[in-house]
Amino acid sequence: MTRLLASLGALTAVLTLAACGSGTPTSVDAGPPRPGGTLRYGLSLAPTCSDPAQSATNQTLYVTRQIVDSLTDQDPATGAITPWLARSWQVSPDATTFTFQLRPGVTFSDGTALTATSVQKNFDAIVHTLTGAKAILAASYLAGYAGTDVLDPLTARVRFDRPNAQFLQATSTPQLGILADATTAEPADRRCLGNDIGSGPFTYADYRQGASATLAKRAGYTWGSKVFGHQGAAYLDRIEFTVIPESGVRTGSLSSGQLDVVSDALPQDAAQIEASGGRLQITPNPGVTFGIQPNLTRGPLRDAAVRAALLPAINRKELVDTVLGPQFKTATSVLASKTPGYVDLSKRLGYAPDTAKSLLDKAGWVPGGDGIRVKDGVRLSFGVLFSHAFAGNQAILELVQQQLRTVGVDLRLEPAADAEYTARQSRKDYDAVYYNSTRADGDILRTAFGLDGQNYNVRQPIPDLDQVLSGELQTTDTAARSALVGRAQQLILDNGLWIPTIELSQTIGVSAVVSDLKFEASARLQFFDTWLHR
Structure with missing residues (x-):
């Protein structure tokens, strides 16, 4: 708690300044533009x-x-x-x-x-x-x-x-x-x-x-x-x-x-x-929201039930209200709401810690003596690699760490300098990685989650998802392409490939x-x- 409070002190509790709008250039009335300077x-x-x-x-x-x-x-x-x-x-x-x-x-x-x-x-x-x-x-x-x-x-x-x-x-x-x-x-x-x-x-x-x-x-x-x-x-x-x-x-x-x-x-x-x-x-960023991308080949995150339980275990509104302020939005899908093809999946991302506990109970993860769940002698513990590319990353993840602990999950924070962060990403050397990716096109999902993209999930083929990601490349019809991008967002959540937190601004x-x-x-x-x- 001490470390989290220190981070929140650096970011303050809530932004009280009203935002200047969604990216519209704002300035005093200084007459016509003047070159120079x-x-x-x-x-x-x-x-x-x-x-x-x-x-x-x-x-x-x-x-x-x-x-x-x-x-x-x-x-x-x-x-x-x-x-x-x-x-x-x-x-x-x-x-x-x-x-x-x-x-x-x-x-x-x-x-x-x-x-x-x-x-x-x-x-x-x-x-x-x-x-x-x-x-x-x-x-x-x-x-x-x-x-x-x-x-x-x-x-x-x-x-x-x-x-x-x-x-x-x-x-x-x-x-x-x-x-x-x-x-x-x-x-x-x-x-x-x-x-x-x-x-x-x-x-x-x-x-x-x-x-x-x-x-x-x-x-x-x-x-x-x-x-x-x-x-x-x-x-x-x-x-x-x-x-x-x-x-x-x-x-x-x-x-x-x-x-x-x-x-x-x-x-x-x-x-x-x-x-x-x-x-x-x-201005809000389009693209993939900030979120946790699990490595499907390591530790407890190989268990689909664990990944499913992480979605309702996070209180996204608390992240915004406590750490960031009203110019930020909670993540309501894999894509940020400004992105073409975005679909609102907020009903799947509501805070429901009892649901998270029930999913873990059914999967055989039982609370240990220190409150962290255990299955077959393995603690429900995983690390998350992140950089300081966004100033709020540390404080957000420290609050997520506290939230997950209440349902019996031990989240270990692994901050890294840019060079180390990039190197470990390239080697797929992490349990999970935390980041966002900006682009004003729904194809950013293919970049982040496709087998021919970054594939930080280190996943094997998922036929339904792979077909949708391939399909959105094959049509120039805007409505048809948006429908495929929307379906991809649902399948990414279905398979526990992304645990959204907040939208970047x-x-x-x-x-x-x-x-x-x-x-x-x-x-x-x-x-x-x-x-x-x-």
């Missing part, structure tokens, strides 16, 4: 790699999204896929061929032109060079990739050996952003050193792994997304990202005017931010001098329209 941004964690294709964490994507353009964009308000580097496209009825007509006149920051060959080299590099853990998301988007044909200098035809209906939305992500030949020719590790060359509105001026990144405005940029609020070059001259892990230090720097924007503003920071004229901007502290800071469709920041009035 340097925006100073405080990251809560260090970027893991400067290459957009290898970006995974939100803090990394806040940086890498700015230097790379994508073939398409996704409207955050409607979810519609809109033109960007591709001015038009055609998708074959069987979703195996995608033909993109590129915008003429686009150049990378080294002066070379965007061509269909650029698209070919980018996708080839992801599949053939950035293998394994280097670009997990990008590779999953290119599942079944058979090659890219250059039909003419500005027409690229991307082929798959099986249907891949999610690919069009995937082309809007930074992971499939288009980089110059000089970058795609580099090995994976060298693409993480800040030398990446994109066609985006900003370029790398300086990059210091684990410490800072500085971006400079790209002069002559005229090919922005149709979703952007203006055309032409970005307003900001520079963006300086500094890594400041301590929330209190970030907030103090924002309030004193040393920083203009900070990541992961916490509840106790709200009053200080408001007192200095600042505000919070909040991005909470950004913004000073009064910043206008038009926006979230894109996947809840990552887009600085193209941002401007300063100091």
